[in-house]
Amino acid sequence: MKLTKSLVLTLILIAATGCADRTELDESSLVTIIGMDTNDNRELSITGMVLDFNEESKSQEILLSGKVQSLREARTVLGAKSAGEFLSGKLQVLLISRSLLQKNEMMPYLDVVFRDAKFSNSALLAACDCSVKKLMEGKWNSQPILTEYIRKLIETGHRSEMTVRTTLQNFHYMQTEEGVTAAISEIKPVGKEIAVTGTMLLNHSGKMALHLNKEESALLLLLQNEIELPVSYTTTIHGEEGDSVVSFDMKKAKAKVRTAYSNGKFQFHIRVPIRAEIAELDGPYHLAADKKLIESLLTDEVEHAFKRLIGKLQAHKVDPVGYGLYARAFQYKQWKEVREDWGAAFGQADVDIQATIAIDSFGVIE
Amino acid sequence: MLDQEERLRPGMPEIKPVLQRHFKEVSDFVMKSIRLGFNGQAVLISYLSVVVDEDKLSRDIIQPLILKAETIEQVESILEPVRLGSYERWEDINKGMWKGHVFLYLDGEAHAYLLNMSSWPSAQVKEPDNESTLKGTRSGFIDSNHTNLALIRHHIPEERLIQQEVRTGHEGKIHAVMLYHPDKADPANVTELNARLRRIDSQALMSMGELAESLEDNNYSMLPQLLLTERPDVVASGIMEGKIAILMGHTSQVMLAPMTFLSFFLSADDRNLRWPVVTFFRLLRFIGLVIAIFLPSFYIAAVSYHYEIIPIDLVLSVGKSLERVPVPPILEALFMELILEMLREASLRLPPKVGQSVGIVGGIVIGQAAVEAGLVSNVMVIVVALTAIASFVQPNQDMAAAVRLLRFPFMIAAFLMGLVGIVIGIMVLVTHIISMQSLKAPYGSPLFPIDTKKWRSVLARLPQGGFRNRADSAVAGNDPQADSSSRSKR
Known part of the structure; x- marks a missing residue:
């Protein structure tokens, strides 16, 4: 009888509380891409891609756009144009145009994304080096559904070390964490395709600071220890008998950081030991005999590339790798004084980077 | 009409009319008078012919009495093997004759004698149809206690088995036998x-299911709490695990008690197949159990509330x-599930030749046409089909039926509150399972009360140890197989 009572009670509770926020899947408009762009006024121009469940319609997605002042307002404006209830729980990609990133800080715009629990925080954040509307309206060659296309583009781009993969959740962390600055992927229409162009680095306030190309992005990922081995890398070595192109697979690579503080500056000693397997080499080298030579030439090249990257980061006062986290962990006293603007302090820091390449093999042919 | 205390009055002329009066309206009533061969003493033999082995009666009793007996002692020795006793009360005599x-x-x-010559019609021992196994025994219980007891004893070479007869019901008319191992x-x-058993007060119990209902701890529960089986190997292994078997002469089912929730998911085949397979x-x-209960409700919750998880x-x-589809998922699901249950029920009752057409109607009309017509969605058909298959995986039909029934409340809960509703449902269900008892044993055991040592023998089956282990343990005097499966005594 106890069971009967509790069952009845439960049923009453369920009946009394439920029902309110049920939305059937086919009666909702699931937005999968939100694109944000500026226009000349202080308004945002918003483009939304909504899944189309109608079986008769040819396309699988519907493009909605409007001008708003905030992202939350977009829900009303775009919602008014869509047949079902406008829901953002299945958001896959949040696109932000480069011009908007150059002009304004991002966090105030994205406030609703983090405040509203129903917003999907696993959506990927990407910058777009063109008008967002143009990108979303376009008919691209390899496009089954644009959402899928862009998402897979970024994910495979990340897997082949061409760009970072930043979800809204990651972005929130990188923006609120003092010891690191944000990095997001960047895409761009190229002819009839969309292509990953590299990584967009933002400063502490969330404005665009620097663009990294694909090669630099790979090095950045290496420094972040965010790579999926093996990483393939191509460079040119400058030997005595002229330049030759070398491609190699990094079989093992890990950045190790030591920190110190002296002369009023943070010191970072970064070691990147890399074990490589040569995949392609078009120079006049005797592979086995010249192993040491090739290793040292490669080391020079890679180290130089790292140094260039670090120099760029320091010049633009951004720290996407998160050296600030090391500084806080090991030099807390000094860190406390600069925590308000770590980027600037990192710009001042002495960064010493050493890469060492050890060649494991030259492939299956001699 | 029958006087309770009416007693037999000696003398042939007294007895004949009484018998004729008592069995006036019974068509198979037979009364024969014979005379003993050696002294001509009159003998009255009377019985109900459909339940008596007449050949045996004639061969073992009537012919020897007439032809062979030469002294009164020899008469005694002819009657002795089948004689049940001497009676004077007509009530006892009538009852005996009806039996x-x-x-x-x-x-x-x-006084008069009653001789045991009964022969009830009974089925042949054959493999039970609705509990078939791959490698289990090929004999199943029939509607006779003698055969059933013999089948069980055949499986347990154990002289200490206790066989306790219980007379119960209104006026003690129901006759049950409890069979158990005294040490286990x-x-x-x-x-x-x-x-x-003694508390039962009904006139007659038609089936084991009725008996189970009057013995169960919780009549309101959807879950079966006692195992009804037609397989002697299941009963035998149950007895060796410390369970008690109850036999009732006129049904082919034997009941096992106490049961736990998890033991309904074991099959007789589990002991015959190799352990990784089992x-x-x-x-x-267990996966089937989860799918059968939760898949439709999970689907409803997903498309009504939590599209994020798709x-x-x-x-x-x-x-x-x-x-x-014009209707909300819950109606769609209820519609399909009800159709499925109807199909299942229909194919159960129909003769096999007609049964095939049910499959065609179900498969083609419901499955395909309903989707084409836009009455149900494709995904729902898949969900329902998966659910059906998952519930057919269950080895015990009672539990499978309970599982099929359980998904309806879960579907409604999912419709009203989404996953929260399902979680509430799970909480109620789990609370229910672990709070129940079967006899004096916890129903949720060994999950609750927690007994991690027994988990491996219930959830999985591990190797029992090869011949090497057994040889060692035989010397030490204990059998690892019996130990791992026997219930600990509290």
Whole structure:
């Protein structure tokens, strides 16, 4: 009888509380891409891609756009144009145009994304080096559904070390964490395709600071220890008998950081030991005999590339790798004084980077 | 009409009319008078012919009495093997004759005899149809206690088995036999079951299911709490695990008690197959259990509330297939589940030749046409089909039926509150399972009360140890197989 009572009670509770926020899947408009762009006024121009469940319609997605002042307002404006209830729980990609990133800080715009629990925080954040509307309206060659296309583009781009993969959740962390600055992927229409162009680095306030190309992005990922081995890398070595192109697979690579503080500056000693397997080499080298030579030439090249990257980061006062986290962990006293603007302090820091390449093999042919 | 205290009055002329009066309206009533060969003493033999083995009666009793007997002692020795006793009260005599005993009166004596010559029609021992196994025994119980007891004893070479007869019901008309192993069965359970059996107060029990209902702890529960089986190997292994078997002469089912929730997911085949296979099958059954109860409700919750949990690749196709359906998912699901249950019930009752057409109607008309017509969505058909298959995986039909029934409340809960509703449902269900008892044993054991040592023998089946282990343990005097499976005594 106890069971009967509790069952009845439960049923009453369920009946009394439920029902309110049920939305059937086919009666909702699931937005999968939100694109944000500026226009000349202080308004945002918003483009939304909504899944189309109608079986008769040819396309699988519907493009909605409007001008708003905030992202939350977009829900009303775009919602008014869509047949079902406008829901953002299945958001896959949040696109932000480069011009908007150059002009304004991002966090105030994205406030609703983090405040509203129903917003999907696993959506990927990407910058777009063109008008967002143009990108979303376009008919691209390899496009089954644009959402899928862009998402897979970024994910495979990340897997082949061409760009970072930043979800809204990651972005929130990188923006609120003092010891690191944000990095997001960047895409761009190229002819009839969309292509990953590299990584967009933002400063502490969330404005665009620097663009990294694909090669630099790979090095950045290496420094972040965010790579999926093996990483393939191509460079040119400058030997005595002229330049030759070398491609190699990094079989093992890990950045190790030591920190110190002296002369009023943070010191970072970064070691990147890399074990490589040569995949392609078009120079006049005797592979086995010249192993040491090739290793040292490669080391020079890679180290130089790292140094260039670090120099760029320091010049633009951004720290996407998160050296600030090391500084806080090991030099807390000094860190406390600069925590308000770590980027600037990192710009001042002495960064010493050493890469060492050890060649494991030259492939299956001699 | 029958006087309770009416007693037999000696003398042939007294007895004949009484018998004729008592069995006036019974068509198979037979009364024969013979005379003993050596002294001509009159003998009255009377019985109900459909329940008596007449050949045997004639061969073992009538012919020897007439032809062979030469002294009164020889008469005694002819009657002795089948004689049940001497009776004077007509009430006892009538009862005995209804049970198939033969009434025999030697003229001049003060009492009559009842001879056990009963022969009830019974089925042949054959493999039970609805509990078939791959490698289990090929014999199943029939509607006779003698055969059933013999089948069980055949499986247990154990002289200490206790066979306790219990007469119960209104005027003690129901006759049950409790069978258990004195060292393994919990005495508390034996006492409890005995007491419950004696409390039964019905005129007649038609089937084991009825008996089970009057013995169960919780009549309101959807879950079966006692195992009804037709397989002697299941009963035998149950007895060796400390369970108590109850036999009732006129049904082919034997009941096992106490049961736990998890023991309904074991099959007789589990002991015959190799352990990795069995472990995999058990896993399959538990996965089947989860699918059978939760899949429709999970689907309803997903498309009504939590579309976030559907992968993006799937959300478009699910959405497109739902778009055409005019009704909310709950109605769609209820519709399909009810149709499925009807199909199942129909194919159960129909003769096999007609049964095939049910499959065609169900498969083609419901499955395909309903989707084409836009009455149900494709995904729902898949969900319902999966659910059906998952519930057919269960080895015990009672539990499978309970599982099928359980998904309806879960579907409604999912419709009202989404996953929260399902979680509430799970909480109620789990609370219910672990709070129940079967006799004096916890129903949720060994999950609750927690007994991690027994988990591996219930959830999986591990190797029992090869011949090497067994040889060692035989010297030490204990059998690892019996130990791992026997219930610990409390």
